[in-house]
Amino acid sequence: MTDALRGDRARQAFVVRESRDVESLVGILRGERLHAAYALAQMEPEAFQHARCWLSDDVSSGGASAGGPFSGGLFSGGLGPLGSLVCHSRAGLGDATFVLGDPAGVARILSLHPGPFQTFLTARPAHLDVLEDAFRLRHARTMLRMHVNRERFRRVEGPSFRLRPTHARALNRLYSSDGGPTSYQARHLTEGCYFGVEEEGRLLAVAGTHAISPSHGIAVVGNVFTHPRARGRGLATMTTSAVTALLLQDQRDVVLSVDPTNGPAIRAYRRLGYTDVGEIVEAGGQRRAATLRTSLRRLLAGYRGRRDGVEVVRG
Secondary structure: OOHHHHHHHHHOEEEEEEEOOHHHHHHHHHOOOOOOHHHHHOOOHHHHOOOEEEEEEEOOOOOOOOOOOOOOHHHOOOOOOOEEEEEEEEEOOEEEEEEEEOHHHHHHHHHHOOOOOEEEEEEOHHHHHHHHHHEEEEEEEEEEEEEEEOOOOOOOOOOOEEOOHHHHHHHHHHHHHHOOOOOOOHHHHHHOOOEEEEEOOEEEEEEEEEEEEOOOOEEEEEEEEEOHHHOOOOHHHHHHHHHHHHHOOOOOEEEEEEOOOOHHHHHHHHHOOOEEEEEEEEEEEEEOOOHHHHHHHHHHHHHHOHHHOOEEEEO
């Protein structure tokens, strides 16, 4: 590393603070509404009790060294051009982490607040390197985000029905037919919206939800699956159609993520009226940071920002 680069890095300063201001957080997420649908669902009152969100801003040219009030988008009610957001939450099927904004700021937040040991990560492709530094990633995939609203939706009819809590065992049996363990419980079917197709008393296909945000009028369809021996019959289209139709009765927008190499699935979703709106990274993550090291880093950052009640990360 050259002396010039060392000097540039030494002059960098990021201010980090936790936010419990739901209105401000929603205002930030609204700018990336279709990408941030899951995070918006964590702003619902019951879910927000189990969420922790941090904001960061690059204040290298601001007042970090002087100890005065920091400037920039972080403290003016929005996410500035060098601002970042990390939200850790616990809802649905487990822990989740959503990141948004400048990757450098995301890295600084995660260096202090990496979140739960195991989490499900949602980000943009630009954040992938930062996530790989902070987590051991599993099944990291760049997915295609698709969106539909009431005006574009085209329903496909079929013999689908809504799953009830009593179907939890059948749902786990279906998902495990591809070889992986599953742990869906009755409450997941109560809290979400799942439709399935049966044949001779066996569940063959299902589609459900990852998250629903009534306050913000958006929902995320997911967990779409067809038994390997029943694929190619349009069953996933039927179940996804049924879930989407019910969601659009109350929600303004519905989104989902799909593997961009899965041509048949993309064509099926487009048939329902879904359109491409960008790329999103999804991955399982296991935290890399040692607890003691993170605690010491957090203490130092808190000491630097003590006059303003924030944390300051340098370099």
